Amino acid sequence: MTDIAAAPARSVGFFFALAPRGKAVFFALAATAVCLLFAFPVFWLILTSLRTGTGVYYVHRGTEFTTDNFHEVLSQEIVLRALFNSFMISTLATVLSLGVTATSGYMLSRFKGPIPNAWFSLIYIFRCVPYVAWVLPLYFVTQKLHIFDSYWGLLLPHIAVHICFFSWIMKGFFDGIDPSMEYAAMIDGCSRWGAFWRVAMPAAVPGLTALAILCWLYTWNEFLFALILTAHETPILTVVMAQFVHELGMEWHLMSATAVIALVPALIVTLFGQRYVIRGLRI
Amino acid sequence: MADIVLSNVHKVYGHVVAVTDINLAIKDREFVVLVGPSGCGKSTTLRMIAGLEEISAGTIAIGGRVVNHLQPKDRDIAMVFQNYALYRHMSVRDNLAFGLRNRRVPADEIAAAVSRAARILSIEPLLDRRPHQLSGGQQQRVALGRCIVRNPKVFLFDEPLSNLDAQLRAQMRLELKELRLRVPTTSIFVTHDQTEAMTLGDRIVVMKDGVVQQVGTPLELYRKPANRFVASFIGSPSMNFITLRVSADGEHFALACHGWQFRLPARRFPHLGSHVGRSISVGVRPQHVRLGAPVNDDQIALNGAVTVTEQLGDEQLLAVRLGDGEIRIAGADPDLSLPTGTQIEAAIATDHLHFFDELEQI
Numbered sequence A: 001m002t003d004i005a006a007a008p009a010r011s012v013g014f015f016f017a018l019a020p021r022g023k024a025v026f027f028a029l030a031a032t033a034v035c036l037l038f039a040f041p042v043f044w045l046i047l048t049s050l051r052t053g054t055g056v057y058y059v060h061r062g063t064e065f066t067t068d069n070f071h072e073v074l075s076q077e078i079v080l081r082a083l084f085n086s087f088m089i090s091t092l093a094t095v096l097s098l099g100v101t102a103t104s105g106y107m108l109s110r111f112k113g114p115i116p117n118a119w120f121s122l123i124y125i126f127r128c129v130p131y132v133a134w135v136l137p138l139y140f141v142t143q144k145l146h147i148f149d150s151y152w153g154l155l156l157p158h159i160a161v162h163i164c165f166f167s168w169i170m171k172g173f174f175d176g177i178d179p180s181m182e183y184a185a186m187i188d189g190c191s192r193w194g195a196f197w198r199v200a201m202p203a204a205v206p207g208l209t210a211l212a213i214l215c216w217l218y219t220w221n222e223f224l225f226a227l228i229l230t231a232h233e234t235p236i237l238t239v240v241m242a243q244f245v246h247e248l249g250m251e252w253h254l255m256s257a258t259a260v261i262a263l264v265p266a267l268i269v270t271l272f273g274q275r276y277v278i279r280g281l282r283i
Numbered sequence B: 001m002a003d004i005v006l007s008n009v010h011k012v013y014g015h016v017v018a019v020t021d022i023n024l025a026i027k028d029r030e031f032v033v034l035v036g037p038s039g040c041g042k043s044t045t046l047r048m049i050a051g052l053e054e055i056s057a058g059t060i061a062i063g064g065r066v067v068n069h070l071q072p073k074d075r076d077i078a079m080v081f082q083n084y085a086l087y088r089h090m091s092v093r094d095n096l097a098f099g100l101r102n103r104r105v106p107a108d109e110i111a112a113a114v115s116r117a118a119r120i121l122s123i124e125p126l127l128d129r130r131p132h133q134l135s136g137g138q139q140q141r142v143a144l145g146r147c148i149v150r151n152p153k154v155f156l157f158d159e160p161l162s163n164l165d166a167q168l169r170a171q172m173r174l175e176l177k178e179l180r181l182r183v184p185t186t187s188i189f190v191t192h193d194q195t196e197a198m199t200l201g202d203r204i205v206v207m208k209d210g211v212v213q214q215v216g217t218p219l220e221l222y223r224k225p226a227n228r229f230v231a232s233f234i235g236s237p238s239m240n241f242i243t244l245r246v247s248a249d250g251e252h253f254a255l256a257c258h259g260w261q262f263r264l265p266a267r268r269f270p271h272l273g274s275h276v277g278r279s280i281s282v283g284v285r286p287q288h289v290r291l292g293a294p295v296n297d298d299q300i301a302l303n304g305a306v307t308v309t310e311q312l313g314d315e316q317l318l319a320v321r322l323g324d325g326e327i328r329i330a331g332a333d334p335d336l337s338l339p340t341g342t343q344i345e346a347a348i349a350t351d352h353l354h355f356f357d358e359l360e361q362i
Ligand SMILES: Nc1ncnc2c1ncn2[C@@H]1O[C@H](COP(=O)(O)OP(=O)(O)OP(=O)(O)O)[C@@H](O)[C@H]1O
Pocket: B013, B016, B017, B018, B036, B037, B038, B039, B040, B041, B042, B043, B044, B045, B192
């Protein structure tokens, strides 16, 4: 083979130097490896959720599968309440924090001066504090405010964290939107606020959608705050799941069943949203 | 229907002085072009008139009303931006209607205004598209349409043609001129392109470093530039400048540099008297240098060797060595063969000489 065209490719890198067939094989292998790496735990989880309590530890103990675990879990009132609470907390936290992050990101992107600078420094400082370090102080604060173990007791800390983390991403989205569109709107009869609301916000919708999805998933999966800041009044799914490990042993089969149930909404949101997430994070 | 008056307008960003003491009176329906190199404060001036930028000092009045503290939306202006700034989540139709809807104009009037604007700009087939489905020239037209639907007192243009390719730019320039006839409105047009300025403007304002250098009609600027900067900025190829030493010689003044000298009658150039014994910058446009020997006393001669030629098809541009410098000559016969080193003789009518005190470009 006198492959003249391939010669310069060698300098480009290993991947491009491979022949087309080799490239395809390499790509397929790499993709399969990555998929297996991520899919295997999920596969194992589903498998465990379908086994009886005694069948969990040994694969070779029969090929007996059952859906009893799901029936048992879903008949526990605390699991149902936790599902509902987790859903409500995630949704409310997303809606409320996006309301703030959108405006705060916009301010950081468009305005200069003492107020934006102070705000910027504030969220910067809070961002620097390790996440874990927030939990204990928040426990005492929520106790003092008598919102411990309530929706607000969990929502407010979540929203605060979201504002610190997501204002930056929102600022990035607005940085990518040409401000002259808003100037045109101001000349076309909008106030400054109107230009933000009617022109900048619609243009940021892909970004906002992406952020909403990330925000929802983040809250849905969050464990630490939920563990410390809630008790019996407001069970949260991630915490309830962990409670299948207790003094009397570990009910892996029930825990897995709950985990699979928890996976479903997250999966739906991810599948529905991946288009937006990819597009949104690209602008 | 409005005149615009800028009095002693200044703009300062922190420590950066963007615009210094602009005084300008723009008549009703006049088309004024602000021109100057990048960073000279053209956009800043325009944005102050639009109300997008605060005015540091001075006043701006539109139609006799001081607008310093009015919101952009209350100034009754329209603006076209360099990148068009179309609302990207709206159809072309909604883009055009947006301003009217904000002003609560009845729906049937909006529809009528939109279709009128669309007809004027021939964008009727595009009304239901989104901005990203349009070409640059089409977006440009929509941006113009967004201005004319509202029938404002003033149009402001910030380099609206600079994102178009050369051919489309020339075409849009013509369309803008036609549009002016149909929709005569006081307009301010910002550009850094002297051709656009010359072709579009009733009057041109040349700016540099935030300072107005000269205001005048295109011909005034071309024929009587106020300083070396204006002289070099207006006209293409740009004016030649030669530094010459002036001395008195009886009835004449002799001007000389290394490799070139000529005499001018003192009677016709009395202002040179104050420069005797000093150097002066003499400007001459490439178009005003003719190949061939002088044919009368009003012309001065010039000899030199060709260094470079540029063939344009209908003419040739020459660069000719003159003393220590070079002089550019336009309008040479395209069929002439002038290899590098050819000695040529050229003539300049003394009427076409410009004299500047500044030896360096200000
Ligand atoms: N927001 C700002 N903050 C600080 N300085 C600014 C700001 N905007 C403009 N300037 C400065 O003001 C001066 C004039 O800027 P302006 O945008 O008016 O120039 P311009 O003539 O429109 O140039 P161009 O042809 O590049 O658009 C420049 O020196 C610029 O650096």
